[in-house]
Amino acid sequence: MSTIMPYMDEVKLERAYHMPLRERTNLRLIGLEIIAAFTTKRNLYSYKGSILDYMSGIDLSYNKLYGEIPTGLGKLSELHALNLSHNNIIGTIPETFSNLSQLESLDLSYNNLSGKIPTGLVELKFLGVFTVAHNNLTGSKPVLPSVFDDESEESGFMDMEFFYIRFTLSYVSVVLCIAIVLYINPHWRSAWFHLIEVYIINLFFRLALRSKEADYAAKSAVLAADCALENSQSAAAMAASNNSNLLLFDG
DSSP states (O other): OOOSOTTTTTOOOOOOOOOOOOSEEEEEEETTEEEEEEEETTEEEEEESSOGGGOOEEEOOSSOOEEEOOGGGGGOTTOOEEEOOSSEEESOOOGGGGGOTTOOEEEOOSSOOEEEOOGGGGGOTTOOEEEOOSSEEESOOOOOHHHHHHHHHHHHHHHHHHHHHHHHHHHHHHHHHHHHHHHHOHHHHHHHHHHHHHHHHHHHHHHHHHHHHHHHHHHHHHHHHHHHHHHHHHHHHHHHHHHHHHHHHHO
16 A cells, blocks of 8 residues: 555645655545644644645655655646655656646655656756656656756866866876887987986076075175174274363363
């Protein structure tokens, strides 16, 4: 017997946000009305009357549900998000899902669904998340406008990764080609080593020249400091001599 609510084709519920279903689900028919009692996250919420038409989100993932998806879910025109993932649901994706014009997210992954993916889902212009992984479905996923934008952004990251891989492989290939050519052709090998030797010698002389220039600048700074010190000492001595002469003259 299916655990997916048997009266879903007839139930009409109002806006409800407290999903997913965690402990138990109890639906019973009373006269012409349906009372839906959901135990969600250890809290009990009851919905009575024609309120399903305004439901905006349903999350029944990880509940060990089994059976087929009720076609009546396709009548919930205000539904924005539907998550039935990680259950034991069988059967096909209802064609009525193409009527969910406001649907933005549909997650049916990790179930036992089979058959073809409905082509009518391409008409869902607001659908941005469509996940049916780990099922036995055939056919191609609908290329939807909102999904295309997300995949374009993701493909950009993948293109960058591919670029880095190609760059690394190209660099390694060039180095290997140079090594092989130098190994095979002795004339080019000697020319290559000579070029490296010239480059190293030039680099050594430049470093030595810069070192000498730095030493010369340091010595010049020391000499300038010594000259300044001698000048200041001479000026101080002259000032002292003048002061002593003035004192003798006054005496």
